[in-house]
Amino acid sequence: MKTLADLKKIREKAQEDMKLRGGNVRIKISVGMGTSGIAMGAREVMKTFLEEIAARNLSDVLVTQTGEKGLSSMEPVVDLIEEGKPKVTYGNMNPDKVKKVVVEHIVNGRIVSDYVVATGD
Amino acid sequence: MSLKHIDLLICCGSGCISAGALKIKERFHEVLREHKATNEVNIIETGCMGPCDYGPVMVIYPEGIFYQHVTPEDVEEIVSEHFIKGRPVTRLMLQNEEKTFSIQKDVPFYQKQIKVALENCGYINPESLDEYIATGGYEALGKVLTEMSPQDVINEMKASGLRGRGGGGFPTYIKWQMVHDNKGAEKYIICNADEGDPGAFMDRSILEGDPHRILEGMMIGAYAMGANMGFFYIRAEYPLAIKRIKMAIAQAKEMGLMGENIFDSGFCFDAEVRTGAGAFVCGEETALIHSIEGERGNPTPKPPYPAVQGLWGMPTVVNNVETFGNIPTIFRKGAKWFASMGTEKSPGTKVFALTGDVRNTGLVEVPMGTTLRELIFDVGGGMIGDHKFKAVQLGGPSGGCLTVEHLDTGVDYESLKERGSMMGSGGVIVMNEEKCMVNVAKFFMDFCVEESCGKCSPCRIGLKQMLAILERITSGFGREGDIEELQRLGESISKLSLCGLGQTAPNPVLSTIRYFRDEYEAHIRDRSCATKVCKDLMHYQIDKDRCIGCSLCARNCPVKCITGSREEKYIIHQVDCIKCGNCYDVCPVKAIEKEPGMHPDTVAHRSELGKAVNRYEDL
Numbered sequence: 245m246k247t248l249a250d251l252k253k254i255r256e257k258a259q260e261d262m263k264l265r266g267g268n269v270r271i272k273i274s275v276g277m278g279t280s281g282i283a284m285g286a287r288e289v290m291k292t293f294l295e296e297i298a299a300r301n302l303s304d305v306l307v308t309q310t311g312e313k314g315l316s317s318m319e320p321v322v323d324l325i326e327e328g329k330p331k332v333t334y335g336n337m338n339p340d341k342v343k344k345v346v347v348e349h350i351v352n353g354r355i356v357s358d359y360v361v362a363t364g365d
Numbered sequence: 366m367s368l369k370h371i372d373l374l375i376c377c378g379s380g381c382i383s384a385g386a387l388k389i390k391e392r393f394h395e396v397l398r399e400h401k402a403t404n405e406v407n408i409i410e411t412g413c414m415g416p417c418d419y420g421p422v423m424v425i426y427p428e429g430i431f432y433q434h435v436t437p438e439d440v441e442e443i444v445s446e447h448f449i450k451g452r453p454v455t456r457l458m459l460q461n462e463e464k465t466f467s468i469q470k471d472v473p474f475y476q477k478q479i480k481v482a483l484e485n486c487g488y489i490n491p492e493s494l495d496e497y498i499a500t501g502g503y504e505a506l507g508k509v510l511t512e513m514s515p516q517d518v519i520n521e522m523k524a525s526g527l528r529g530r531g532g533g534g535f536p537t538y539i540k541w542q543m544v545h546d547n548k549g550a551e552k553y554i555i556c557n558a559d560e561g562d563p564g565a566f567m568d569r570s571i572l573e574g575d576p577h578r579i580l581e582g583m584m585i586g587a588y589a590m591g592a593n594m595g596f597f598y599i600r601a602e603y604p605l606a607i608k609r610i611k612m613a614i615a616q617a618k619e620m621g622l623m624g625e626n627i628f629d630s631g632f633c634f635d636a637e638v639r640t641g642a643g644a645f646v647c648g649e650e651t652a653l654i655h656s657i658e659g660e661r662g663n664p665t666p667k668p669p670y671p672a673v674q675g676l677w678g679m680p681t682v683v684n685n686v687e688t689f690g691n692i693p694t695i696f697r698k699g700a701k702w703f704a705s706m707g708t709e710k711s712p713g714t715k716v717f718a719l720t721g722d723v724r725n726t727g728l729v730e731v732p733m734g735t736t737l738r739e740l741i742f743d744v745g746g747g748m749i750g751d752h753k754f755k756a757v758q759l760g761g762p763s764g765g766c767l768t769v770e771h772l773d774t775g776v777d778y779e780s781l782k783e784r785g786s787m788m789g790s791g792g793v794i795v796m797n798e799e800k801c802m803v804n805v806a807k808f809f810m811d812f813c814v815e816e817s818c819g820k821c822s823p824c825r826i827g828l829k830q831m832l833a834i835l836e837r838i839t840s841g842f843g844r845e846g847d848i849e850e851l852q853r854l855g856e857s858i859s860k861l862s863l864c865g866l867g868q869t870a871p872n873p874v875l876s877t878i879r880y881f882r883d884e885y886e887a888h889i890r891d892r893s894c895a896t897k898v899c900k901d902l903m904h905y906q907i908d909k910d911r912c913i914g915c916s917l918c919a920r921n922c923p924v925k926c927i928t929g930s931r932e933e934k935y936i937i938h939q940v941d942c943i944k945c946g947n948c949y950d951v952c953p954v955k956a957i958e959k960e961p962g963m964h965p966d967t968v969a970h971r972s973e974l975g976k977a978v979n980r981y982e983d984l
Contacts, residue, residue: 246621246629248507251498254620258499264372264407265426265488272427277451287449294370307370308427309451 260303270304271350276321278312285338286320292339293322296346305350318361324349335361371406371448372426376487378413378570379605380727381420385437389421392440400444412574414487416474417727419459424469424487431469432457474725477744479706481714482530482690483730486574491609494616497577503622505696506581509588510630515545518589524700526712527692531557531648531685532760532789533865534711534778540682543672544590547680552592555676555683556583557653558599558606561645562761563812565792567716568686570728572599572606575690576613580636582689584623585696587634590682595636598653600643611638645762645816649864650683652818663820664864685790687716707733711777715788719745721795722752734775737767741795752797756880760789762809762816763869765876766802785876787869801898802881803888806874807835813870824867827858831874837981841901841963841971843889848878893962900944904964907948909934911956918948918957939964 263269275281275290293307315321318335324345325331332355334345341359348354373393377386390408397403414422419433430453432443439457446452459466466472480486489496497503509518522538529535544552556579560568572579583595599607614636617623625633639657641647647662654676656662675681691713695703704712711733717740720726724746731740737757741747748754756766759776765786767774774780778788796805810832819825831854834847855871862868878885887893894902907918907927914931926942929935937948949957971978 248504248511248628251503251507254495255498255501255504258495262372262489262496262499264370265374275451277449279450282450290370306427309370311450311452 263303263306269306270327271306272323272325273305273307273350274310274323274325275307276311276313276315276319276323277309278316278319280312280316281319281321284319288339289320289322289337289342292342293346296343297350300346300351302350315361321361330364332360333362334359369405369407370427373406373408374411374414374424374426374487375408376412376414376420376422376424377410378417378487378573378728379566380413380417381422382605384420386421388437389423389435389440392437393444396440396444397448400449402444402448406448409490410492411488412486412491413570413728415478415483415728416472416725418725419727425453428453429468429470431459431466431472433459474727474729474744474746477735477739478730479714479732480730481694481703481706482571482578482687482716483574483728484694485578486570486728489575491574491576492612494577494613494620497575501697502577502693503581505693506584506622507628509585509696510628510632515589515591518585518696519545521696521700522589522692525695525703526700526710527688527695527703528711528778529685530687530691530715530790532763532787534788537684537688540672540684541586541590543670544592544680544682547673549680551594551677551679552590553676553679553681554583554587554590554592554595555650555653555657555681556595556597556686556689557648557650557683558597558603558686559641559648559653560603560686560790561600561643561648561816562763562790562792563809564718564720564794565761565790566718567728567791569603569606570718571686571690571716572603573609576606576609577617578693579610579686579689580613580617580623582692583636583684584627584634585692586682586684586689588632590680592682593633593635595634596657596676597636597638598641598647598657599638600641600647602643607638607640614638644818645812646818646864646866649866652864653683654681663818664866666863687791708775708777710779715776715791717776717791717793719793719795721757721793722749722797722800723747723795724749731776733777736773736775738772740776740793741772745795748795748797752799754795755798755800756796756802756805756877758786758794758796758805758809758873759792760787760869760872761792761794762812763787763865763872764789764792765872766796766805766880767876768880785872785879787872799896799898801839801894801896802877802884803835803839803894804898806877807832807839809873810835810870813866817866817870821861821863821867823858823861824863824870827854827861828867828870830854831858831871833981835874838885838888839894839899839901840981841892841899842979842981843892845889847889848882848885851875852878891962892968895961897959897961902963903944903959903961904939904967905937905942905944905946905949906958906960906964907935907937908956908958911954913954913956915953917951917953921947921951923947939966940970 320337322334348356527537558568646652647656649664652662652664671681707713716730758766814828817824855875897903912934919927926938
């Protein structure tokens with residue numbers, strides 16, 4: 245440890261490992277994990293999100309889970325909450341769709357309107 | 366590839382560990398294995414989160430959900446419902462009559478708190494240097510070493526107004542300046558973690574929960590005064606704190622944050638741990654220094670102050686754990702920010718260990734100047750049960766008690782001292798109306814007599830005399846003039862004792878006499894303890910109308926002083942009764958009552974026997 249820059253490097257890496265505990269989050273992905281969501285493959289969807297995000301090293305995206313959203317016929321349902329923008333809800337998700345959402349919406353900022361089932365609160 | 370999407374923070378402060386936190390942690394590992402979900406959850410042991418009374422507690426991120434009173438049986442439900450299905454378990458959240466507090470920061474206990482020294486306690490894994498760095502750790506040290514001169518550091522400390530958190534409230538910068546100005550070759554810095562007051566656990570919790578913070582604070586101090594060697598003096602009763610600080614030192618050395626030429630500034634520093642053998646007097650700085658030197662832990666007169674002639678005759682600074690805990694944040698956020706909190710003469714925040722008859726016992730940090738009412742009723746959640754607040758003892762055996770009329774007093778060094786109490790290290794013992802103040806004073810006096818090192822006679826002999834008088838009063842042999850004698854002794858001991866232990870030991874007695882003189886008088890004149898705590902000044906009685914003559918009390922009496930029959934009911938022979946309370950506990954119809962005051966039979970018996978029973982007669 246010789247300079248403040250060395251310390252900063254370690255800090256940034258460590259902050260990345262601690263991002264679940266708050267901090268710099270641009271987009272929050274909230275996967276509906278009710279009984280019907282899980283039955284329709286919500287766990288796979290969440291895992292794919294986590295894998296894709298880790299693979300792309302997106303440090304400001306947080307994946308979390310929530311309960312039943314009520315849209316049982318469209319499970320798995322996923323909310324994308326971006327600060328200052330209306331919430332986007334995707335329905336009938338599967339791992340392939342997740343990959344597309346990550347590339348298009350999260351990385352490039354273009355909503356994938358084909359999968360959208362609702363927007364706003 | 367990380368699939369982890371949950372951080373599970375389990376409080377592993379000593380309070381939660383004794384409530385079973387480690388078993389719960391093991392159970393989480395097991396259950397997650399069963400659910401094949403070990404790769405989704407980070408299980409992190411943290412230091413004390415504060416609300417020890419709710420323990421074992423845990424917080425689950427990213428949501429920040431707070432669970433309390435968790436048992437190993439609850440783990441299965443938390444994993445299958447919350448972790449797998451995303452449905453938090455409401456049953457385990459903190460609830461009151463009106464609402465459920467799901468998120469940690471909404472819990473009323475945390476609302477009025479501002480955490481500086483406890484910033485990371487319960488938030489990071491204390492055994493991980495990386496997590497400390499992630500929260501901005503060692504940034505202050507880097508800034509100090511690369512951008513500031515030692516004098517700049519001291520000036521910044523002066524501007525912050527930080528005062529010693531060990532109890533005395535001496536401005537920290539003055540000690541640093543004295544050692545800085547002393548041109549000795551060898552200088553030492555010592556962290557005083559010999560926390561011995563009954564009911565105090567602030568220092569332990571900080572050391573256990575955030576050891577790197579203390580190390581960083583110490584290194585900043587060492588740089589300012591020109592010391593290259595530091596010692597942590599920790600009592601041996603704190604094994605976890607010792608382990609964590611040793612681990613922190615090893616980690617810092619490995620990363621080059623300690624050792625030679627830190628941050629390429631030419632500053633070198635090393636630190637070692639010394640364990641104390643559990644003597645209260647070793648919290649006094651000269652005694653502590655002698656103990657580190659390998660001598661008997663006795664205090665020596667000041668001057669010479671340690672800043673002039675301390676460890677091995679070299680200039681030495683002794684600072685408390687919490688004092689060091691504030692320093693990194695002062696340099697990261699600025700002296701102005703720090704001074705903006707608290708009161709003008711006592712800036713910043715103070716950590717308190719809330720204990721006694723208060724609902725939320727635990728570790729809290731509030732700005733200086735917060736009133737006792739806010740501390741006890743808002744943060745502390747008020748009294749347990751339907752009991753009334755009677756008194757609060759601040760500063761442990763060195764402090765004094767305050768009463769209902771002082772509830773609106775702001776907690777800072779001066780206000781407390783004016784009212785006959787003191788800040789001390791931060792132990793706050795809350796008492797309800799069932800506590801006998803004479804007995805409380807006796808308890809603290811007993812502690813001080815035990816812990817007196819015996820070097821100076823006012824403390825060694827005087828405290829013993831005070832204790833004898835208190836024992837005489839509580840056993841029903843008190844005489845007129847005892848109160849005045851206690852005051853006279855107390856005042857002389859305060860003036861004449863060599864060190865802080867003796868100087869402050871009479872405080873609990875003096876302050877209880879000041880605010881509860883009527884209780885002392887009732888003990889002496891009426892031979893009566895209104896709270897029925899002092900056994901000699903109360904008695905048990907059987908209510909004949911309610912007694913069903915079951916004989917359970919008589920059969921359970923260890924001294925066979927209860928006689929009677931189904932027809933005539935039972936009576937207690939007062940002279941033989943040892944007040945063990947067995948009869949009171951076993952009576953199925955609650956016919957036995959505790960009554961204040963000595964029973965007339967006992968009074969008559971005592972006056973008949975006179976000297977034979979009064980071992981205080983010649984005192």
